[in-house]
Amino acid sequence: MKLLRFGEPGRERPGIIDSQQQIRDLSSIVGDISGQTLTPEGLAKIQACDINTLPVVSNTHRIGPCVSGVGKxxxxxxxxxxxxxxxxxxxxxxxxxxxxxxxxxxxxxxxxxxxxxxxxxxxxxxxxxxxxxxxxxxxxxxxxxxxxxxxxxxxxxxxxxxxxxxxxxxxxxxxxxxxxxxxxxxxxxxxxxxxxxxxxxxxxxxxxxxxxxxxxxxxxxxxxxxxxxxxxxxxxxxxxxxxxxxxxxxxxxxxxxxxxxxxxxxxxxxxxxxxxxxxxx
CATH class of the missing domain: 3.90.850.10 (Fumarylacetoacetase-like, C-terminal domain)
Known part of the structure; x- marks a missing residue:
């Protein structure tokens, strides 16, 4: 999977890139691309969803840092x-x-x-x-x-x-x-x-x-x-x-x-x- 965050600084939302290289909004599945999401359990939750049913995101959005809340x-x-x-x-x-x-x-x-x-x-x-x-x-x-x-x-x-x-x-x-x-x-x-x-x-x-x-x-x-x-x-x-x-x-x-x-x-x-x-x- 390719996971990313899109939106203005401080207001980014989680996304995933589909097989057509489109960004899909993951907000209904996970709150953010952060430590909790990146655990085996969090990644399994994303893998279990049908990403083709998720909303397509306009490519005009800013791409934010791919991980939120980095501790170290x-x-x-x-x-x-x-x-x-x-x-x-x-x-x-x-x-x-x-x-x-x-x-x-x-x-x-x-x-x-x-x-x-x-x-x-x-x-x-x-x-x-x-x-x-x-x-x-x-x-x-x-x-x-x-x-x-x-x-x-x-x-x-x-x-x-x-x-x-x-x-x-x-x-x-x-x-x-x-x-x-x-x-x-x-x-x-x-x-x-x-x-x-x-x-x-x-x-x-x-x-x-x-x-x-x-x-x-x-x-x-x-x-x-x-x-x-x-x-x-x-x-x-x-x-x-x-x-x-x-x-x-x-x-x-x-x-x-x-x-x-x-x-x-x-x-x-x-x-x-x-x-x-x-x-x-």
Missing amino acids: FICIGLNYVDHCEETGAEVPAEPVVFMKATSAITGPNDGVIMPRGSEKLDWEVEMGIVIGRETRYVDEADALDYIAGYCVVHDVSERSFQLERGGQWDKGKGCDSFGPIGPYLVTADALSDPLNLDIWLSVNGKLYQNSNTRNMVFGPAKLVSYLSQFMSLQPGDIISTGTPPGVGLGQKPPVYLKVGDKIRLGIKGLGEQEQSVLSSV
């Missing part, structure tokens, strides 16, 4: 070998973990706001893992059973905040609008192999990132198992799995986003996003 937005750094090389970092022996503020979450086509004082605004296309079951101390062999689905994440980053302001990556990762997710969540049963998906990003029509999720250092099962050793994971939590090479910081010389720039990004099977860079208010 966990990110993995340096998770592609060639991205480590372009940034001059060693390939990590264990996953590099940091948090992104949930207030950064926006819809997939909402604007990216350049924060005040920004000098080095950068892009990072990533695959997101969405948790579907409460998860504690899970073995890697069982970890995939705890995943509800996958989505596109844009881990927007401000490198001067991240790297030049006294430590803590979170400062360059959590600004408002720095976490577009969606357009939809693809449930795990509808994705044959999350470790064989083309992943890409372009700026103003120029392709900068072009890779495949098979190049990850640590795959979804390892990440879910690893994180569950340090914190419990709840349905609706998102793990952003790291970015491939081609970020602005890695260009020679570095290239950073400016107000007015157009960003397009996507992952095969998980959809595409498109954003414009806006000035701060």
Whole structure:
């Protein structure tokens, strides 16, 4: 299934994409696409309905973040070998973990706001893992059973905040609008192999990132198992799995986003996003 949310910010409704690529309104079946809906029981409730009887939604509606009420937005750094090389970092022996503020979450086509004082605004296309079951101390062999689905994440980053302001990556990762997710969540049963998906990003029509999720250092099962050793994971939590090479910081010389720039990004099977860079208010 492809689940999404549509409508104005704060007033989104749940939806599902049918076989004709139309959006159907799920409001009569579930209240929202949130943690409770993403449990095995919640997904089974959607699967049991005849979606062809649900109202068709106009394609003029804004698409919102594909998950509501995210409790934790966990990110993995340096998770592609060639991205480590372009940034001059060693390939990590264990996953590099940091948090992104949930207030950064926006819809997939909402604007990216350049924060005040920004000098080095950068892009990072990533695959997101969405948790579907409460998860504690899970073995890697069982970890995939705890995943509800996958989505596109844009881990927007401000490198001067991240790297030049006294430590803590979170400062360059959590600004408002720095976490577009969606357009939809693809449930795990509808994705044959999350470790064989083309992943890409372009700026103003120029392709900068072009890779495949098979190049990850640590795959979804390892990440879910690893994180569950340090914190419990709840349905609706998102793990952003790291970015491939081609970020602005890695260009020679570095290239950073400016107000007015157009960003397009996507992952095969998980959809595409498109954003414009806006000035701060």
